[in-house]
Amino acid sequence: MTGERNGSGACSVGLDIGGTKVLGVLLDEAGAVRHSVRAATRPGVAGVVASAEQVVRQLCAGAGLVPQDLAGVGAGVPGLVDPGTGRLSYAVNLGIHERAVDLAPLLSARLDGVPVVLENDLNVAAVGAARLLGLRGDLAFLALGTGVAAGLLLGGELRRGRHGAAGEIGHIPYDPSGPRCPCGQQGCLELYASGAALDLAWPARNGRPAAADLFAAAADGDRRAVAVRDRFADAVAAAVRLLVLTCDVEHVVLGGGVADVGPPLLEAVVARAREQAARSAFLQSLAVPERVQLAPRGVPVAPVGAALCVRGSRAGRAQPVGS
Numbered sequence: 001m002t003g004e005r006n007g008s009g010a011c012s013v014g015l016d017i018g019g020t021k022v023l024g025v026l027l028d029e030a031g032a033v034r035h036s037v038r039a040a041t042r043p044g045v046a047g048v049v050a051s052a053e054q055v056v057r058q059l060c061a062g063a064g065l066v067p068q069d070l071a072g073v074g075a076g077v078p079g080l081v082d083p084g085t086g087r088l089s090y091a092v093n094l095g096i097h098e099r100a101v102d103l104a105p106l107l108s109a110r111l112d113g114v115p116v117v118l119e120n121d122l123n124v125a126a127v128g129a130a131r132l133l134g135l136r137g138d139l140a141f142l143a144l145g146t147g148v149a150a151g152l153l154l155g156g157e158l159r160r161g162r163h164g165a166a167g168e169i170g171h172i173p174y175d176p177s178g179p180r181c182p183c184g185q186q187g188c189l190e191l192y193a194s195g196a197a198l199d200l201a202w203p204a205r206n207g208r209p210a211a212a213d214l215f216a217a218a219a220d221g222d223r224r225a226v227a228v229r230d231r232f233a234d235a236v237a238a239a240v241r242l243l244v245l246t247c248d249v250e251h252v253v254l255g256g257g258v259a260d261v262g263p264p265l266l267e268a269v270v271a272r273a274r275e276q277a278a279r280s281a282f283l284q285s286l287a288v289p290e291r292v293q294l295a296p297r298g299v300p301v302a303p304v305g306a307a308l309c310v311r312g313s314r315a316g317r318a319q320p321v322g323s
């Protein structure tokens with residue numbers, strides 16, 4: 001579908017289509033962000049396509065381009081994705097869940113035939129984090145948002161799994177005697193390590209996000225806040241340990257809304273990871289805490305990764321790390 005006029009050096013657009021907003025970037029041929037745009041997401045198939053089209057056209061207009069000048073558009077979406085066909089299913093947050101939708105072809109048709117690559121939002125975040133942090137080697141992007149899940153970049157390629165469910169570690173039981181999870185199991189990690197879990201454990205009082213409120217109160221010495229923070233950090237450290245033990249990833253990048261807390265989150269997670277390894281020479285030998293870092297803040301990690309996936313898709317594979 002790539003037009004003749006689109007040389008390999010053309011600009012590409014990356015989108016992160018979330019439940020409330022679409023974030024888009026225009027990447028130039030050198031891989032630098034030239035423009036970024038944010039717009040509200042309208043729900044449902046027609047709404048999502050229209051919102052995405054609007055962002056792409058705004059990005060192009062800002063650079064004096066038309067969509068056909070682009071090498072392609074990469075879009076990260078929260079749901080199960082078939083990157084080969086651009087089909088999306090189970091995207092509850094986008095209001096697309098009753099049936100699978102061929103989102104990439106629909107968006108491509110609205111953008112004058114420009115190739116559109118669809119990918120899971122955590123996968124594009126993993127690709128973007130590797131690029132923006134300059135990391136080589138196997139990487140997991142651990143998103144601490146409404147839920148908990150990871151995008152996996154292994155051997156320079158995205159690991160999706162048979163059903164696109166690779167990295168869905170939020171539904172691994174963490175406390176078998178814990179409360180029932182909406183997924184039907186009990187005590188899933190997501191009930192302890194997610195932003196939604198923090199909202200329940202520490203209802204924010206100052207209009208700030210619960211995570212920011214909790215970590216500030218803990219820093220001030222509030223003993224209950226310290227206990228809630230440490231229990232949360234313990235669950236996140238367990239997620240990190242899981243990723244290291246299953247995939248031996250060199251890097252675990254903490255992202256998602258909770259990561260906006262910044263260094264205090266990293267410190268708390270590293271402290272709990274050390275604690276978990278205290279009695280295990282085996283865990284100590286794996287140096288789990290040294291593998292954890294924060295996603296870059298104030299940088300559109302997922303849209304950049306989505307734009308990079310356009311290039312990777314041409315070779316039939318994900319963008320190799322650091323290239």
Ligand SMILES: [Zn+2]
Nearest residue numbers: 171181183188
């Ligand atoms: Zn569950």
